[in-house]
Amino acid sequence: MTIKGKAYIAGIYEHPTRHAPDKSxxxxxxxxxxxxxxxxxxxxxxxxxxxxxxxxxxxxxxxxDYLGLNTKKLRHVDSTETGGCSYxxxxxxxxxxxxxxxxxxxLITLAGKPRTGAMPPRAQGAEADFETAYGAxxxxxxxxxxxxxxxxxxxxxxxxxxxxxxxxxxxxxxxxAMLKDVVTVEDVLNSPMISDPLHxxxxxxxxxxxxxxxxxxxxxxxxxxxxxxxxxxHGEAMKGPRGGKDLDxxxxxxxxxxxxxxxxxxxxxxxxxxxxIYDSFTITVLMQxxxxxxxxxxxxxxxxxxxxLISGVGKLPFNTDGGGLCSNHPVNRGGMTKILxxxxxxxxxxxxxxxxxxxxxxxxxxxxxxxxxxxxxxxxILERV
Amino acid sequence: xxEAKKYPAPVTNPETAAFWDAAKQGKFMIKRCTACGEAxxxxxxxxxxxxxxxxxxxxxxxxxxxYTWSLMRKSPTGPYAIGYVTLKEGPSVQTNFVDCxxxxxxxxQKVKVVFKPTDGAPLPFFxxx
Numbered sequence: 001m002t003i004k005g006k007a008y009i010a011g012i013y014e015h016p017t018r019h020a021p022d023k024s025x026x027x028x029x030x031x032x033x034x035x036x037x038x039x040x041x042x043x044x045x046x047x048x049x050x051x052x053x054x055x056x057x058x059x060x061x062x063x064x065d066y067l068g069l070n071t072k073k074l075r076h077v078d079s080t081e082t083g084g085c086s087y088x089x090x091x092x093x094x095x096x097x098x099x100x101x102x103x104x105x106x107l108i109t110l111a112g113k114p115r116t117g118a119m120p121p122r123a124q125g126a127e128a129d130f131e132t133a134y135g136a137x138x139x140x141x142x143x144x145x146x147x148x149x150x151x152x153x154x155x156x157x158x159x160x161x162x163x164x165x166x167x168x169x170x171x172x173x174x175x176x177a178m179l180k181d182v183v184t185v186e187d188v189l190n191s192p193m194i195s196d197p198l199h200x201x202x203x204x205x206x207x208x209x210x211x212x213x214x215x216x217x218x219x220x221x222x223x224x225x226x227x228x229x230x231x232x233x234h235g236e237a238m239k240g241p242r243g244g245k246d247l248d249x250x251x252x253x254x255x256x257x258x259x260x261x262x263x264x265x266x267x268x269x270x271x272x273x274x275x276x277i278y279d280s281f282t283i284t285v286l287m288q289x290x291x292x293x294x295x296x297x298x299x300x301x302x303x304x305x306x307x308x309l310i311s312g313v314g315k316l317p318f319n320t321d322g323g324g325l326c327s328n329h330p331v332n333r334g335g336m337t338k339i340l341x342x343x344x345x346x347x348x349x350x351x352x353x354x355x356x357x358x359x360x361x362x363x364x365x366x367x368x369x370x371x372x373x374x375x376x377x378x379x380x381i382l383e384r385v
Numbered sequence: 386x387x388e389a390k391k392y393p394a395p396v397t398n399p400e401t402a403a404f405w406d407a408a409k410q411g412k413f414m415i416k417r418c419t420a421c422g423e424a425x426x427x428x429x430x431x432x433x434x435x436x437x438x439x440x441x442x443x444x445x446x447x448x449x450x451x452y453t454w455s456l457m458r459k460s461p462t463g464p465y466a467i468g469y470v471t472l473k474e475g476p477s478v479q480t481n482f483v484d485c486x487x488x489x490x491x492x493x494q495k496v497k498v499v500f501k502p503t504d505g506a507p508l509p510f511f512x513x514x
Contacts, residue, residue: 063427128429129395129405133482133508135457140467143455151453153493243425243433244476247452247469370399372453 007095008221008230009382011040011214014340016176018328020208026057028064028111028210033067040225042105044069047214049076049103051094051104054122055087055210056111065334076103082236082376083122083368084278084333086110087213089378091339092234102128103148104217112331119332132375138280138332139203141372143195145249146283150197152250152298157186157197159301161188164201164325165346166309167279171322173351178205179326185238188282202282204324204334213334222327227347233265233381240374250298252305252367253377254291261363261379262293269293272381273359274345275316276338278366279323285309288365289316292379311354320354328352335366339380346384360384390462394505400430403442405506413447413498415474415508416440426476446473447498448514454490466489468512470496484512 013035015028023031026079029052038042045070060079063094064071076097080089087110094106112119124132149155171177171319183201221228241247253281262268269292277292279285281367286300294316295303308314321327321341324334342362344350350359362382397405404427408469416428420437432440433455437504454468464480483499496513500507 019442037470126429127427129390129397131479133392133395133503134467134479135465136467138459139459140455140457143457144468147455148453148492168429192458194457194459196458198455198484241469241477243423243429244427244472244478245423245425245434247471247477249453249469269471316432372455 001099002264003092003095003099003234004232005218006099006231007215008218008228009213009339009343010216010221010224010226010353011036011042012038012340014211014337015111015209015330017209018176018178018207019115019205020113025091025112028113029056029063029109030067031208032212033107033109033217036214039212040226043220045073046060047105047107048073049094049097049106050074051078051090051106051108052081053110054081055110055333076106084280085335085366085368085376087336088339088364088366088380089236090362091215091231092236095231095234098215098217104220106215108213108215109210110212110331110333110336111158113208114332115206115208123359135287136370136373139195140148140196141370142271142281142283143198144372146197147289149250149283149287153301155286155301156327157189157199158185158284159305160202162305162307163279163282163285164188165356166307167319167323167325169310170320170354171326173353174322174327177322177327178207195344198281198283205282205326205329205331206332207330207363209328209330211330211340213339228385229343229346229382230385232381232383233261233263235379238374238376249372250287252287252291252371253367253375254288254379257377257379258292258365261381263372263380267361267381268379271361274320274342274356276342276362276364277318278334278338279319279325280329280334282325284367284371285318286365287371290366292363307377311356319353320350333368335368335378338364338366343381346382392501392503392508394503397506403429403501404428408500408509409445410507411500413445414442415445415453415472415476417420424474426472426478446472448473449496449511451490451492451496451506452477453492466490480509480511482512483510
C-alpha cells in the first residue's frame with residue numbers, strides 16, 4: 001500500500017508569537033489547533049484523530065480532553081516522539097491512518113515555551129551512564145559533525161555561513177521573524193565561536209510558539225476552500241552509533257528517509273521547486289541536502305555557496321520564512337514549521353518577495369535528536385493539486 | 386577548570402556493573418561477541434550486530450585516535466571538549482578530552498584513557514598519548 005495522494009493538508013497555522021511568558025503551553029496548543037481548524041474551514045467536532053509529541057503537556061489523552069475534542073468521534077491517536085521531526089512523522093502516520101480508513105480528519109499540534117523557561121530534559125536511554133557526563137548538547141553534537149565533515153570533505157565555515165545568509169535574506173520579509181536583519185558571510189564568521197567550528201550565527205534561535213496541521217481525505221479536502229496540497233511521498237529513519245562500529249558523523253538518517261519518500265512520490269530531487277530543510281544549525285542543512293540527494297556527499301559546501309539557497313537567486317530556494325536560523329524554532333523543534341512553509345509555498349501564500357513561481361512540488365525534511373549522537377529523520381514530499 | 390569539574394556518578398545496572406567494577410581497578414573494558422568476533426561499546430549483553438548472547442568482557446588497551454571533537458566554549462561549568470575516540474580494538478566511544486590544551490586537539494591525534502573520580506565509580510576520559 002502507498003500513501004501517495006491519499007492525504008491532503010487542508011489546514012495550517014503558525015503561532016505568531018516568539019515569546020509567550022503570559023500563556024500556558026496547553027493554551028498555545030489550543031491556539032494553534034484553533035488556527036488550523038479555522039484555516040481549513042472545518043468544525044472542531046469533526047476531528048477524529050489527534051497527533052502530538054513530547055511537547056504536549058501530559059501526552060495525548062490529557063490534550064484531547066483539554067482541547068475539547070469530540071471523544072464520541074475521535075478514533076485514532078498517535079504520540080510518536082522523535083524530537084524535532086515528530087510532526088513530519090505524524091504527517092506520514094496520519095496519511096497511513098487515513099489511507100487505512102482509520103480516520104478522516106487528523107489534527108497535529110506542536111507548542112511550547114523554551115524561550116520563557118528551560119525545557120525539561122529528555123528521558124535517557126541505556127546509554128546514560130556512558131554519555132551523560134560528557135555533556136553532549138545540541139551545539140557540540142552538531143559541532144562534532146561539522147568538524148568531521150570539514151576534515152573529510154574540506155567543507156569551510158564560509159560555506160556554512162552561506163546557509164545563514166540565505167535564511168536571513170528570506171527572514172527580512174517575515175514580520176514575525178526573530179532576526180530580520182540581512183547578514184553577510186563575514187557577519188557569521190565574526191560572531192562568537194560557540195562550539196567549534198560553529199559560530200553563534202550558525203545556530204538557530206530559541207523561541208516560544210507552535211504550529212498545527214489538519215490532514216484529511218482527498219474528498220474532504222476537495223470540499224474545502226483552500227488550495228489543495230497533498231502528501232505524495234513519506235519516509236522515516238533512525239541512526240545512532242550502534243555499538244561504535246564504523247562511526248560516520250558526516251551523514252544523517254535522511255540518507256534513508258529521503259530515498260524512501262522520493263521513491264514513493266515517483267520523483268527525484270531535481271523535480272523539487274522548494275525545500276524546507278531543518279536548520280537547527282547550518283551544518284544540519286548542509287548534511288541533509290547531501291543526504292537527500294540535492295548534491296553528492298561532500299559537495300554540500302559548494303552547493304550552498306554563493307546564494308544558491310536564496311529564493312529568486314539560487315537553484316534551490318529553502319526555508320523562505322527565515323527558518324529556525326532566523327524566524328523561530330518553537331519548542332526547539334523545527335519539523336512543524338518546515339511543513340507549514342512548504343504548504344504556504346504550494347498554496348502560493350508565501351511572502352511575494354520569496355514566493356517560488358509555479359511552485360508545485362516541495363519537500364519538508366527534518367531530524368530529531370542529535371545528529372552527532374543518535375537521531376531520527378523524516379521526509380515529506382508535497383504536491384499542489 | 387576541567388580539574389575542578391564534578392562529574393555525576395554512574396547509576397550502574399546489572400548489565401553494566403562489571404564495567405564499573407573494573408573501572409575502579411583502572412581498567413577500561415569493552416564487550417566482544419565470541420560468535421561474530423565484533424567488539425562494541427557501550428557494553429550490552431546481547432551483541433548489537435549478530436544478536437548472539439555470547440558476549441564477553443575484554444580489557445581494552447585504552448588507546449585510540451580522535452575521530453572528531455568540538456570545544457564547547459559557552460558552558461556554566463567552563464569550556465569542555467567532547468568527542469569520539471576510535472579505540473585500537475575498533476569501536477568508537479563518546480568522551481571528553483582532559484588534561485591538555487583543548488585548543489590544540491586534532492582529528493587523528495593519538496589519545497589514551499584516563500579515569501576521573503566521581504562519588505561512585507570513576508569515569509573514563511581521554512588525553513593525548
